[in-house]
Amino acid sequence: MAVPKFKMSRARTRSRRANWKASNADLQQVTVRGRTTAVPRRLAKAYQRGLLQIDD
Template structure:
């Protein structure tokens, strides 16, 4: 685990935290039951197996 060597000021801590941004989920085009839909890659297997409803995407 990383150990801090010097005390970091409150301003620097908050500035570092504010720079973090989440990425948008990459969508993949998949044909399911004759329809082409764009869904997240992690749900492709479940959608093809019928475990996830595709209408919500």
Template sequence: MAVPKRRMSRANTRSRRAQWKATATGLVGVTVAGQQHKVPRRLLKAARLGLIDLDRR
């Protein structure tokens, strides 16, 4: 594990941490049984095969 050589100030630590942001998952349109749904790309195949209940919200 990396060990810092010097102590980092509170302001620098917090400004560095503030740069980390979670990104929203991109949704892809899929047509199942004639209805259009938006699902994450990693669930696309499962949605097409009917393994996911898309009507539940």
């Protein structure tokens, strides 16, 4: 595990944290009952198996 060798200032810490960005989920086209919609890739099989319903 990385161990800091010097104390990091509050401003430096907060500016580093502020630059972190979450990425959007990858969407995959899924056709269920004749309707095609984009859903997150990790949920595609659940929609195809009928475990999740596509809302209107």
